[in-house]
Amino acid sequence: xxxxxxxxxxxxxxxxxxxxxxxxxxxxxxxxxxxxxxxxxxxxxxxxxxxxxxxxxxxxxxxxxxxxxxxxxxxxxxxxxxxxxxxxxxxxxxxxxxxxxxxxxxxxxxxxxxxxxxxxxxxxxxxxxxxxxxxxxxxxxxxxxxxxxxxxxxxxxxxxxxxxxxxxxxxxxxxxxxxxxxxxxxxxxxxxxxxxxxxxxxxxxxxxxxxxxxxxxxxxxxxxxxxxxxxxxxxxxxxxxxxxxxxxxxxxxxxxxxxxxxxxxxxxxxxxxxxxxxxxxxxxxxxxxxxxxxxxxxxxxxxxxxxxxx
Ligand code: XMP
Numbered sequence: 001x002x003x004x005x006x007x008x009x010x011x012x013x014x015x016x017x018x019x020x021x022x023x024x025x026x027x028x029x030x031x032x033x034x035x036x037x038x039x040x041x042x043x044x045x046x047x048x049x050x051x052x053x054x055x056x057x058x059x060x061x062x063x064x065x066x067x068x069x070x071x072x073x074x075x076x077x078x079x080x081x082x083x084x085x086x087x088x089x090x091x092x093x094x095x096x097x098x099x100x101x102x103x104x105x106x107x108x109x110x111x112x113x114x115x116x117x118x119x120x121x122x123x124x125x126x127x128x129x130x131x132x133x134x135x136x137x138x139x140x141x142x143x144x145x146x147x148x149x150x151x152x153x154x155x156x157x158x159x160x161x162x163x164x165x166x167x168x169x170x171x172x173x174x175x176x177x178x179x180x181x182x183x184x185x186x187x188x189x190x191x192x193x194x195x196x197x198x199x200x201x202x203x204x205x206x207x208x209x210x211x212x213x214x215x216x217x218x219x220x221x222x223x224x225x226x227x228x229x230x231x232x233x234x235x236x237x238x239x240x241x242x243x244x245x246x247x248x249x250x251x252x253x254x255x256x257x258x259x260x261x262x263x264x265x266x267x268x269x270x271x272x273x274x275x276x277x278x279x280x281x282x283x284x285x286x287x288x289x290x291x292x293x294x295x296x297x298x299x300x301x302x303x304x305x306x307x308x309x310x
Pocket of ligand 1: 132135192193194195196200232266302305306307308309
């Protein structure tokens, strides 16, 4: 593919569609939404309003960090506090698809609906990529950002049109576009992080306490494996507990699974061979999180597993 031509086409097409209207996009700091943000601002300038929705499911320090990176690029990003909306919608849910649905509905109907009413925007720019569409259509997983493919008409249901300039690309293509657009390596090389964020890394109910545990474990894994050059690495909190010993006392504690994978486009993935010392270090750090007394390394490739647990 000629990526330079692709960028020019998307910039022209967005301008033509939005005309003198207003568009909004939600930036998460992942490479997909970052590329959409830069592409959108080149195309629409002030007619694109970029927000970072704090859904309570993000990684440590992530909202502030992302706003700062974009401020350096002179792209203003408004932080929207929607923590209570998302936590409320997820309360009591344990089924993976119900959890995904709760995040999707809260995002599109509640939070975005509110933003659209407040700003009068008619368009939502979204970083959907081809893999998201394919997996949803194949019925493997309902990706968070797919609407049309599921027969949902956002214009009728939510009052705004969804524009998806990256829907012909896979992850490797998005990274090429990111490079051409001049995104910093911190953004262009960022490992994938799913739309429903840490909710996909908690088996069972998503609560503030459980989010805190998985957030801390994620931070450890990302710092320890940051130089591994793997495609993706993550921590998952299981819904089971196991017996352990802490300070000479029996403890029925939490279990964290570490996952590290090599892949090109997330359609298939193999498990990374992590040096034993590194694994031991990760295990030691993770089991020092309060209440966690087991750390497992997942040896399952995709397929038969998927990358995330939800
Ligand atoms: P799975 O778990 O299906 O994940 O093997 C494949 C890749 O997609 C990411 N992922 C998502 N990305 N919205 C996204 O934008 C989602 O709902 C979603 N679910 C999974 C996952 O992290 C992996 O890179």
